[in-house]
Amino acid sequence: MWQFILRRLLLMIPIFFVLSVIIFSLIHIVPGNPIDNLIGPGMTKAHEQKLIEKYHLDKPLPVQYGIWLANLFQGDLGTSIIEKRPVAELLRHHLPYSLSLGLTAIALSFVLGVSMGIISAAAKDTFIDHAAMVVALFGVTIPAFWLGLILILIFAVWLNLLPVSGSGDLLSLILPAVTVGLGGAGLIARITRVSMLEVASRDFIVMLHAKGLGKKAILLKHTLRNALIPVITILGLRIGWVLGGTVTVEIVFARPGLGQLLITGLFRRDYPVIQGAMLLLAMGIVLGTFLADVLYAVADPRVRDQHQ
């Protein structure tokens, strides 16, 4: 087991390098540059030149990459060209908002999705099953942006129960978390259902039935445990996604999360910020996948054995 974890951790080093090259090249291939955003009427060419030199934008790309990487290894992610603050400080400031939203939303999608999936599978082809799957489909397909606004309208404007936006307290976390969580819940519910049905038709489950084990015990102890493996994969991938992919929800609810930082950075071509945020998100996905692999091994002894 430990060997398995160690091997996966070591594999992350080359992934990190490849990612850093891809992220750096992608941003610099896109036309435009950050300095134009800072130059206003009256400012001189000399000031523009000073800014270009200050941020090494006059140097060839490989050199710029080298400078960035060298600083990165010293723990320096650079300074935002537009906001003039260290990127690390900006990430530290924005990350908690994304983490709190992301983790609450994931927990919500897991609990809601798995329960819906189990109920659906247990009541296969009944009205309950169909109703649950329609709700799940609704969750998957509805745009988060729109759902967010509708929830604000109902719970903040009409019922006046929750705040429209903000990020200060727990109350303001509810609506965005539900908005993001519902999308994930739909997906997980569908996967859980399919996976449960597939496992339920296997020989060992038939055997358990024949042995006379209770229906509930078979469903929750044996079927569910086996059916959860694909769900774990999805959850692992979603950890990274939920950190950066909730940008529309962050914008609707005015939450200063990572997605918002990244989008604002992208529009202004604030290279150090985009690089820092993208690297963090990419590493989030890598880490999420790693966690999923570990959980896999915990949930399924066969995976563990393969690696030994």
Place this chain on the structure above:
Amino acid sequence: MKKTIIQVCTMLLAACIFLAPVQALAEKVLYAAGDPNELGVTTFNPIKVELSHEAMNLIYDKLIEWGSDGNFYPALIASWDISDDGLTWDLALRQGVTFHDGSPFNAEVVKWFLKEMETGPSAYMVGAIDTVDIIDPYSVRLNLKNPEPNMLFNMSQPFMAVPSMAAYKKYGETFGIKQIVGSGPYKFESWSPGNELVLVKNPDYTWGPDLVQNKGPAHIDKIVYKDTKEESTRFLELKTGKVDVVFSVPTMFISKIEEDPALKIVRMPGTDLFHMVMNTQSPPLDNELVRKGIALAINQKSITKNVFAGAGKPAYTYLLDTLPASRVGEKNEIHYDPEASKAAFEKAGWKTGPDGIRQDKDGNKLVLTLLAKNESSYRRSAEVIQAQLAEAGVDAKITLMDPSSIRAHYKKGEHQLAVRSYEWENADILEWFFNSKRMGYPNAAMWHDNESDYLMHKAMTRSRTQEERVENFKAYHIYLLNRYIWAPFYQPDTVFGIGRRVVLPEKRLVRKFMNIGILDWDIQ
């Protein structure tokens, strides 16, 4: 156990619900929401700032205030006297002003400040100053290299607001980011980027400028600027009373706010001008007659009505109509005139072809590219312009992009037509867009003309008085208008949404909406 948890939760919830209003009663807090991009960012150091935040006007005092009546009013400078040749400025400074750190404002600070300004991006604002003499602790004399009547305008800008010299020297690089010390009616309390900026009242402030009734301290204890990017959220925050002021309300929400008796709309003359740039070096736009044909085919009134629902007015010149240099007489303005447009195209040799698109004698069709920012007002303007040009026999192909990509396009000079807007309240913007030394960006028209450059230099550096400057800029402006480099079309009002609690003064002389005028505001 379960019961205890439920009890604790209920108590916490009740505390949240009941404590919030009590806190709000204790002090007057104003919540203002705006798009973080429009509110501005970077640093709160006026000397180094490139994109200024509205709050700069509250934290710092300006040397001079510029009123909505076009007059300049004393602020940190109590009075000024400019010699006839425009080269000597005697300034008397306001006494009794202290910065938030307790350090005094005096002649020494002004001398240091004007020197320090030379190190920042707005150095051009003090570019005309040669030397500064301290006459006594509260009067200084500026000796200029060349007359610069526009320095009064510069001194009224937040880019020339005065920071505390003691704090600036003490904190160095982190001044404006971690420590922010001015002498304005509000002190900086905290800033969380992308979230909110909090200012608290300066209780010692008693030196409000002449254009406000209340000289200080302010009535409102605290101001919270909230970064809310999404327009719908801003509107809903206003409607539920979570926010008292919404900056730049989009057209579609104006009527909804007006319908609500508890809310108000305040319209101020806008500082933006929408126009279509023509690349004067890309054939056939290098032909002035073709440009004239295009410019006169744009129906300004129709765009104002159909795209912007009349929330502003049509634009007929390259400058805001509040600026004296924009008054060039109707014959020099660019007005929709389909007949004159047709005549110009015909004279240039572009006749209507069988498919309705104009062709030259070699059978080349009049097909042009039209760039626009991927944002509703620009996209819709471009679509209406496309339809109007089609009627004139021009086939415009629209490409939508983000602003950074558009600027990269200008630099390469590959563009032809582009819908854009600028925000600037001074005639010197003409230099920015038409100076042949600024080709590509900002001179997206790729305009290179010696006569034009001559008129520009005359207006920029050889005007001794305000009046002379206006006349010089008018001449430069008229020359440019008659070359048909842009097709101006719209000047939006700036529209603010105001919540039920805010009490605004009856008379407002302050040019911008909140700004130093906040001294006269109150909360019910």
